[in-house]
Amino acid sequence: MSVITIVGAGMMGSAMSVPAADNGHEVRLVGTPLDGEIIKRLKEDGYHITLKRNLPKSVTYYSVDELDRALDGVELVIGGVSSFGVEWFGSEVLQKIPRGVPVLSITKGLYAEEDGTLVAFPDYLTRFEGGREHSFNAVGGPCISFEIADRIHTFVAFCGHDMNVLKTLKEMLSTEYYHINLTTDVMGLETAVAMKNAYALGVSLAIGMGEKERGEGCAEKYNPQAALFAQSVREMKRLLKLAGGNSDEILYGAGDLYVTIYGGRTRRLGILLGRGLTFPAAKEQLSGVTLESVAVTKAVIGAVMEQEKRGKAKLSDYPLLSHIYDMLIEKTTVNIPWKDFEEEK
C-alpha cells in the first residue's frame, strides 16, 4: 500500500482515484483553485458533482490550501490538471512534492518551441523549479473518465523515460478492468494524446454536414466520417514522425480518436461547425466549455509553419488540420478540402 496524491479534481483526475483505491492505496484527492465546489461536496458525502458519481469511500479530500498536508509522505503524485493548469502545476505544486517522488500526468498537450520543435508536457514540466528531481510520466490511450469510474474495461498506456519507474506505476494502478501498456516513446504517445481532440473535431464535422443536408438528428452516414478518420490517422502519423515519436504509437492515436469522437464536447463543437456555423457562433451554443483543441491546433500548425521555413516539414501534408485551424483561428466556415487529401504513390 502506498500514499497516492492526485492533484486536480476534474473528471479524469478524480476518476483515477478508482483504480488507485481498488489497489488498496491511500488515495488523497486535492482540488486546484478552480475545484472549490467539487471538493466542498466531496468532503460532505463523497459525491463528485461533474463526474456525477460517488468516489470510493476510502478516498480523502483536500482543498488547494491543504496541499502541503496532502503531499506529506506521498509516494506517487498524479497530475490531474488540464493543459490550462500546467503552468500552475509547474510553478505552485512541483516544488512542494518531496524529492524523488514520481509524477504521473494525465495532462494532454504539446508545447511548441520558437523554432517549431514540439515538446510533450511531461518533458516541459522538467523545466520548472524542482522539475529535475522527479521522474515525469504520463497516461495516454483511449479513456473516457466516466467509464473508468464505472470500472469498465479500459486500455491505456503509460509513457516515461525510465521503464523501471513505469513498471512500478503499472503495478500500483493496474486492475482487472484498467489495463496498461508501457512505452518509453514519450513523444509518440503524447502526440497522439494531444492531437486526438483536434482530429475528433475534424471527423465530427461530417455529422454536422450531413445534418445540414438531411436535417438535424438524421441517420449518420459513415463514409464521410471514415474518410476524415483515415485522413486524421494519416496526418497524426506524420505529426508523430515530425515530433520525433515512433510512428508505431499511431495505434494509440487511432484508439484515442475513436473514443474521443464519442466523448462529448469536441464532438458537439465539430457537429456545430459541420452545420456551417462559425467558431464564435458555435462557442456561444457550447457556453463556457474550455476547448483544448483550439490551443493544440494553434501550437501545432505554428510549429509546422516554423519547421517549413527550415525545410523540415510541409504544411500541405496537413490539409485537414489546416482546415481545422482556419475554422478555429481564422473563423472561416466548413469546406472540407477533399481533393487535397488525394495522393498517388
Added chain:
Amino acid sequence: MSVITIVGAGMMGSAMSVPAADNGHEVRLVGTPLDGEIIKRLKEDGYHITLKRNLPKSVTYYSVDELDRALDGVELVIGGVSSFGVEWFGSEVLQKIPRGVPVLSITKGLYAEEDGTLVAFPDYLTRFEGGREHSFNAVGGPCISFEIADRIHTFVAFCGHDMNVLKTLKEMLSTEYYHINLTTDVMGLETAVAMKNAYALGVSLAIGMGEKERGEGCAEKYNPQAALFAQSVREMKRLLKLAGGNSDEILYGAGDLYVTIYGGRTRRLGILLGRGLTFPAAKEQLSGVTLESVAVTKAVIGAVMEQEKRGKAKLSDYPLLSHIYDMLIEKTTVNIPWKDFEEEK
C-alpha cells in the same frame, strides 16, 4: 465516354454503377448465377432489391447468359463478386474479357499459400486462364455501398501494379463525391481491406459484452471498444508487414475498420458473440448471411501458424485475431484476452 461492364450485381458492385454513370460512361451491369432475382427486377424498372434504390437510368442490365454481349467492346471490367465468387470469376468470366482490358475488383480477401505466404486477390486472379492478359486493380478503403449509391462523400483507394493504369481508372470514375487515392502497394491496401471484417467483429464484441452486463439496448461504453480498436490496428499493422505491404497503408485499415463497425452483418455477429453466444447459435439468429470474416480469419491464422514454423511470425502477436479464430472455428465463447494485449517496450 467508355464502356464499363460490372460483373456481379451485389450491393457494392451495383453501387459502383453510380459514379460510373455519373461520369457519362455506358454502364452495363451483369448478374452472377446468384443474382437472377436482382437482374430480373432491374430489367423491369431499374430498382435494385437488396440495395433498395433505383440505379441511374442510363445503366443497362444483363443476366449471366448474356455475358458475352455485355463484354462486347468493353473498356473496363469491374469485378463485383464477393470472395466466394472469385473462383467463378476467374474460371468463367476472365477468358471472355477482351485482351488488354483492365479489371478493377471490389472483391476483398486474402488467399494463403501452403507455406503461409499471403496473396491478395488481384494477384491471385492472374493465375487463371487468360489472367496474364489483364492489368488487375482493386478498390479498398472505407465505403458502405448504400452511401455511394446516395452520392455521399466517400474516400477510397485504388491499388494496382501500374500507376498509369490507376490514373486512367481514377479519371474514369472520380466524381465530386467519390474521391480516390492511388497506390501501388497492393498487399498493403488489400490486407487492410481483407482484415477489416474480422477485426470489426472483434470491436463489436465489446457492445455485446456490455449488453450482457447491463441489458440489451443499453448505452454503449466506448473505452472497451476503443481498446479493441487500438489492438485491431496494432495487429493489422503487423499483418500488413507480414504480408509484405507497406505499413503506411494502415490508415486505410483504420478507416475501413471504423466504417465496418457500423456496417451491418459483422457488427451484428460481433454483438451476438459478445453476449456470450457460440458462433453456431449466433449464425442461426443471422439466418443465411454469408460471412467473409470466417474465411479470412481461417486463412490468415493458418498462414501465421505456417510462418511461425518457419520462424517468420509469432501467433502470440495476434491475440485478438486468435480469439476471433477460436470463436469462429473452435466455437468457444467470448473471453477477451486483455492481459495478452499488454506490452512493455
